Amino acid sequence: MKADDKNPVPRVRIAVLGNVNVGKSALTVRYLTRRFIGEYRSNTDLLYRQTIPLEQGVIDVEIVDISAENENDFPTEQIQWADACMVVYSITSRSSFDYAIRSLGELKSMQNAPSAYLVGNKADLDHLREVSEKEGASIAAAHSIGFCEVSVAENSSNLYKAFEKLLMDSRARPVKPRKFSVSKMIGTLMGNGSSNALGKQTPMQGGTVVPCHKGELHKSRVVKRRQAFTTAASL
Numbered sequence: 703m704k705a706d707d708k709n710p711v712p713r714v715r716i717a718v719l720g721n722v723n724v725g726k727s728a729l730t731v732r733y734l735t736r737r738f739i740g741e742y743r744s745n746t747d748l749l750y751r752q753t754i755p756l757e758q759g760v761i762d763v764e765i766v767d768i769s770a771e772n773e774n775d776f777p778t779e780q781i782q783w784a785d786a787c788m789v790v791y792s793i794t795s796r797s798s799f800d801y802a803i804r805s806l807g808e809l810k811s812m813q814n815a816p817s818a819y820l821v822g823n824k825a826d827l828d829h830l831r832e833v834s835e836k837e838g839a840s841i842a843a844a845h846s847i848g849f850c851e852v853s854v855a856e857n858s859s860n861l862y863k864a865f866e867k868l869l870m871d872s873r874a875r876p877v878k879p880r881k882f883s884v885s886k887m888i889g890t891l892m893g894n895g896s897s898n899a900l901g902k903q904t905p906m907q908g909g910t911v912v913p914c915h916k917g918e919l920h921k922s923r924v925v926k927r928r929q930a931f932t933t934a935a936s937l
């Protein structure tokens with residue numbers, strides 16, 4: 703978490719990590735907008751920024767939704783950038799659970815690793831279940847992290863609790879040293895963006911989302927495309 707004299711609002715950065723098609727984008731947008739949008743572009747990391755009111759005051763949240771196009775390539779750079787990591791799998795996909803387990807192993811081996819939370823998505827598809835809730839809970843317990851199953855499609859309240867836990871954990875952690883400020887970069891992009899990162903027409907209020915190609919999180923390069931999205935987030 704970071705707050706300074708110029709920007710007194712504390713900031714928390716969250717990376718959403720998981721195999722393809724587990725619902726990372728749907729989960730991120732659900733949390734930030736309370737809406738479920740079924741289909742997203744999937745070959746680019748997306749970076750969202752929004753100010754969220756908490757009981758303790760407002761907080762700037764940046765969330766990178768990491769594209770899992772190359773599942774053998776662990777996104778070290780994005781994880782190092784983050785204060786906290788939401789590891790997502792689908793309860794309907796054993797391979798996505800295996801990917802989540804590998805990711806937690808990678809996190810464990812990192813120095814100064816972000817705090818983590820494990821989420822099993824698509825709980826509404828119980829008839830297609832390949833991973834039991836007990837298995838999810840057991841892996842989370844082995845890593846001493848929080849866990850819940852959610853249905854982003856059905857707007858599970860557990861999702862908001864999971865983000866709240868990550869935000870609270872991050873507030874309690876010391877400031878992470880970073881070379882560049884992505885917030886500064888996004889700040890120059892806020893306003894009347896008109897391109898369509900989500901491939902959808904969405905009303906513009908408040909938050910922003912930008913496509914974020916690999917390598918850009920730690921570079922102060924201007925991202926070319928931008929899209930505002932409807933905000934309704936509060937915890």
Ligand SMILES: Nc1nc2c(ncn2[C@@H]2O[C@H](COP(=O)(O)OP(=O)(O)OP(=O)(O)O)[C@@H](O)[C@H]2O)c(=O)[nH]1
Nearest residue numbers: 722723724725726727728740744770824853854855
């Ligand atoms: N039934 C059901 N479908 C969901 C749920 N969450 C997401 N989906 C669907 O799962 C598919 C993948 O969702 P995305 O949010 O694009 O998943 P992703 O992990 O971001 O995908 P990639 O960007 O390709 O890695 C979409 O068709 C969503 O509509 C859920 O809770 N239940």
